[in-house]
Amino acid sequence: MNSVSALFLDYTFQTVALGSALLGLISGVLGSFAVLRKQSLLGDGVSHSALPGVVMAFVLLGSKKTEVLLMGALISGLLATLFIVGVVRHTRVKFDSALALVMSVFFGLGLVLLTYVQKIPNSNQAGLKRFIFGQASTLLQRDIILMIICGLVLLSLVLLFWKEFKLFTFDTDFAQSLGFSSKKLNLLLSFMIVLAIIIGLQTVGVILMSAMLIAPPVAARQWTNKLWIMVTLSALFGAMSGITGTAASSLVPKLPTGPAIVVCVSIIVLFSILFAPGRGVLYRIYQRRKNKILYKLEGGSPDVPSN
Amino acid sequence: MEKQQNYAVEVEDLTVAYDARPVLWDIDLKIPKGKLMAVVGPNGAGKTTLIKAMLGLLKPVTGAVRFADGSGDVRVLKNRIGYVPQSGSVDWDFPATVQDVVLMGCYGKLGWIRRPRKMDIELTKQTLQKVGMQNYASRQISQLSGGQQQRVFLARALAQEAEVYFMDEPFKGVDAQTERAIVSLLKELKEQGKTVVVVHHDLQTVPDYFDWVTLINLRVVASGPVDEVFHEENLKKTYHSSGALLRSVV
Amino acid sequence: MSPQIEIQLIAVIVAVACALPGTFLVLRKMSMMSDSITHTILLGIVLAFFVTHDLSSPFLIAGAALIGVVTVWLTELLSRTRLLAEDAAIGVVFPLLFSIAIILITRYAGSVHLDTDSVLLGELAFAPFDRMLIGGTDIGAKAIYTSGILLLINLAAIIIFFKEAKVVTFDPMLAAVLGFSPAFVHYGLMTLVSLTTVGAFQAVGSVLVVAFMIGPPVTAYLLTDDLRRMLILSGAIGAVNGILGYQAAALLDVSIAGSMAVVTGLLFMLVFVFAPYRGLISSLLRRRNQKLEFAKTTLLFHLASHEDSEKDIKPDIDTIQTHLHWTAKFTSKIIGSLEHEGYVQLSGNLTNLTEEGRSASIRDYNALFSR
Structure with a gap:
């Protein structure tokens, strides 16, 4: 217990834990909309596709500052999204194939650029590879400030357009018939989701980022039937896993932070799917048992109620 | 003529x-x-x-x-203009209650950003009553039968006035x-x-x-x-x- | 054989071996499952390594392939609860299994000579160092033989079960009625995908296996409708990607696997833009032509129906324009084209149907509405 309290007083730990918590919170909120729009895997595509942007930004601007690299990531993430949408719109190739193709090609381009950078004299590219696996321990105070600013912008946009996002996610055609431009809403929401992915990259890396976008909302959905509670819970689950994962990796030697966070959030998902009241797997098994006994007692199967 | x-x-x-x-x-x-x-x-x-x-x-x-x-x-x-789409066009497992969905009928009058007011909530109650669903206001939409889903969509359209x-x-x-x-x-x-x-x-x-x-x-x-x-x-x-x-x- | 030739040979074999099961993944809308499997086989490799302590053991391949199938099974188990969408189920399962693998590797890094980088990113350049020796004689790089066996397995499976796989892919209901088990074909295909991924990762790294599995079939999909042709074309495209990718990598001295993925993307773009019939340019052109044809027919109908019914509406250009809500330029273009074909006659500002125009409109009308 002593080591735990000592840990929470440690400055480096505070920084990293705060960063991971912020990541969980932001991706929990935006991930809710991605999951409800059935675009869960877009996050996987965007995060893989961010790699060439990171390296490109480094090559062109020669800077390893987080905001520069993330700007590159944002541009190539958006570019990949455009490609995917373009291929789906103009050919008979389906969304999943376009996604898989574009993300793996972009990732390959990222690798090509990385090996190219290695040959540039006097360039230490160690800071770049952290984007593949993520390295929470390299989070600096200024990274946290950047995350806070982006997070605040994203959260206030969600609050501001709450009504519109809810309507648009539930029933796009109806939203359009009420005069809300679905083109504009789609653009805004997609951009916000991509931004949320990008700011999480340096903590958990491109491969695991998709989990942070999908798992918290999936877990939260099991506990409530209200959108605002789902989004709040999702943010909470994300932040909780961020802190727990960071703490676990600080206390246990040789436990990488990103995977530790993902394992935490996955445990929350499995727990929710099994045990959520009124919806979870166990509740349903119990309900089925109870019904069976009831049928037996009453003899034969009961009439199906009309309402 | x-x-x-x-x-x-x-x-x-x-x-x-x-x-x-x-x-x-x-x-x-x-x-x-x-x-x-x-x-x-x-x-x-x-x-x-x-x-x-x-x-x-x-x-x-x-x-x-x-x-x-x-x-x-x-x-x-x-x-x-009021619109009742085919009920199969949306995901009924969306986390919303009957009242949430009916309230969406008022969004057009509100326009961008403005929140629903008390009178809008009053209106949703009235329209739910009209379709005989007043007792289901806080029900999750996935728990509705096909006919009830359709009535919710009707109530939503009525709320568009x-x-x-x-x-x-x-x-x-x-x-x-x-x-x-x-x-x-x-x-x-x-x-x-x-x-x-x-x-x-x-x-x-x-x-x-x-x-x-x-x-x-x-x-x-x-x-x-x-x-x-x-x-x-x-x-x-x-x-x-x-x-x-x-x-x-x- | 020189190392360069050996590398290209391996690249071609791996690319063709990936493209074959990939074709079915694309057609069955399961492309993202390959992304999931390519990540999770890492766990299989790690677990099997703990048992065998030998990176070249065949059990490693078996273990990894098994984990691939387990991934599919877990994903389907999760999505069958209907508590989450299928794509979300994929996105929950593979990061978890992958994270467990990374944690295991990091924790036992001292005793495991397993480099995460090499599994994920692969390094084809080192493949020729690992030799196949029979009785002390060097008979070529080991990877040629392992990937060769893989290719043979895939080829054999697809040739033997071609009919079954085809029916299950295009009409699972019919397949079930005919007595072909969709589940058997499904899990069979998933086993092939897992095996192929394991066999290919040493050469190209697991992330880029996706590019090899999905890229060539998607490209071929824009060129043909025939399953057999699509399989052959995918293989050929994969082979071309492998060779061109290697050449580009050698020229620029960059990652071979990455370069092959980039070439895959470029070739797809090329086909995407220029493919006959399904390409971007031809489809835009066709749409434009159809729009014109369509506008001409609309105008013919419009003139024909107003000719006898409403005498008060004059068929002058301005009325047409306001009625059909076309721009002035578009209206005069359509009228000009109809006049050229002899379907309408311009007298001053009035557009009158000719005899040919009238019969053409009746002909089109009957063709459209007498289905």
């Missing part, structure tokens, strides 16, 4: 295509105010497309849709009780002077439920009062059938 003001909706030379494949050809349609109109035709005849084009959800290749005040822009008319309603197969997959509730609601809307356009697939009930009908199959075969145009010859033209099946209907 009739003046422009007597029409709620006028469709003029409307042609709609998906990927250059025409779905509707040169539709001319005048829907008089205060009528209950059924749109009937075989599968793939373009019924849903017609409704979506009138709502401005699809961009036509030629032609235009005009509403009573001469404007065809849905954005201007958002408060005057529109002049013209477009309904896409509201009778699809509903129980007898809901069907009766919808019919009496339609009559009530008519009494209030509203115009209702309903995509309908049950030919048997057309003469009972509606007073105006449009038969379409890629183009308008006939449109007018039910007792004038809803006869075997027109139905044959619409469905290209021998008529044996339909003889029992008319």
Whole structure:
């Protein structure tokens, strides 16, 4: 217990834990909309596709500052999204194939650029590879400030357009018939989701980022039937896993932070799917048992109620 | 003879295509105010497309849709057009209650960013009462039967307080009780002077439920009062059938 | 054989071996499952390594392939609860299994000579160092033989079960009625995908296996409708990607696997833009032509129907323009084209149907509405 309290007083730990918590919170909120729009895997595509942007930004601007690299990531993430949408719109190739193709090609381009950078004299590219696996321990105070600013912008946009996002996610055609431009809403929401992915990259890396976008909302959905509670819970689950994962990796030697966070959030998902009241797997098994006994007692199967 | 003001909706030379494949050809349609109109035709005849084009959800290749005040822009008319989409068009596992969904009917009047007010919530309660769902307000939408889902969508459209309603197969997959509730609601809307356009697939009930009908199959075969145009010859033209099946209907 | 030739040979074999099961993944809309499997086989490799302590053991391949199938099974188990969408289920399962693998590797890094980088990113350049020796004689790089066996397995499976796989892919209901078990074909395909991924990762790294599995079939999909042709074309495209990718990598001295993925993307772009019939350019052109044809027919109908019914509407250009809501330029273009074809006659501002125009409109009308 002593080591735990000592840990929470440690400055480096505070920084990293705060960063991971912020990541969980932001991706929990935006991930809710991605999951409800059935675009869960877009996050996987965007995060893989961010790699060439990171390296490109480094090559062109020669800077390893987080905001520069993330700007590159944002541009190539958006570019990949455009490609995917373009291929789906103009050919008979389906969304999943376009996604898989574009993300793996972009990732390959990222690798090509990385090996190219290695040959540039006097360039230490160690800071770049952290984007593949993520390295929470390299989070600096200024990274946290950047995350806070982006997070605040994203959260206030969600609050501001709450009504519109809810309507648009539930029933796009109806939203359009009420005069809300679905083109504009789609653009805004997609951009916000991509931004949320990008700011999480340096903590958990491109491969695991998709989990942070999908798992918290999936877990939260099991506990409530209200959108605002789902989004709040999702943010909470994300932040909780961020802190727990960071703490676990600080206390246990040789436990990488990103995977530790993902394992935490996955445990929350499995727990929710099994045990959520009124919806979870166990509740349903119990309900089925109870019904069976009831049928037996009453003899034969009961009439199906009309309402 | 009739003046422009007597029409709620006028469709003029409307042609709609998906990927250059025409779905509707040169539709001319005048829907008089205060009528209950059924749109009937075989599968793939373009019924849903017609409704979506009138709502401005699809961009036509030629032609235009005009509403009573001469404007065809849905954005201007958002408060005057109500829409009941097919209930299968949304994910009913969405985390929302019945009241949440009905409240969405008020969003058009509110416009961007503004939040629903107390009076909007009052309105949703009233419309839920009208469709007999007042006891389900806080129910999660995934726990509703097909008929109840349809009634929720109707309540949402009522909350729009529109002049013209477009309904896409509201009778699809509903129980007898809901069907009766919808019919009496339609009559009530008519009494209030509203115009209702309903995509309908049950030919048997057309003469009972509606007073105006449009038969379409890629183009308008006939449109007018039910007792004038809803006869075997027109139905044959619409469905290209021998008529044996339909003889029992008319 | 020189190392360069050996590398290209391996690249070609791996690319073709990936493209074959990939074709079915694309057609069955399961592309993202390959992304999932390519990540999770890492766990299989790690677990099997703990048992065998030998990176070249065949058990490693078996273990990894098994984990691939387990991934599919877990994903389907999760999505069958209907508590989450299928794509979300994929996105929950693979990061978890992958994270467990990374944690295991990091914790036992001292005893495991398993480099995460090499599993994920692969390094084809080192493949020729690992030799196949029979009785002390060098008979070529080991990877040629392992990937060769893989290719043979895939080829054999697809040739033997071609009919079954085809029916299950295009009509699972019919397949079930005919007595072909969709589940058997499904899991069979998933086993092939897992095996192929394991066999390919050493050469190209697991992330880029996705590019090899999905890229060539998607490219071929834009060129043909025939399953057999699509399989052959995918293989050929994969082979071309392998060779061109290697050449580009050698020229620029960059990652071979990455370069092959980039070439895959470029070739797809090329086909995407220029493919006959399904390409971007030809489809835009066709759409434009159809729009014109379509507008001409509309105008013919319009003129024909107003000719006899409403005498009060004059068929002059301005009326047409306002009625059909066309721009002036578009209207005059359509009228000009109809006049050229002899379907309408211009007298002053009036557009009158010619006899040919009238019969053409009746002909079109009958063709359209007498289905």
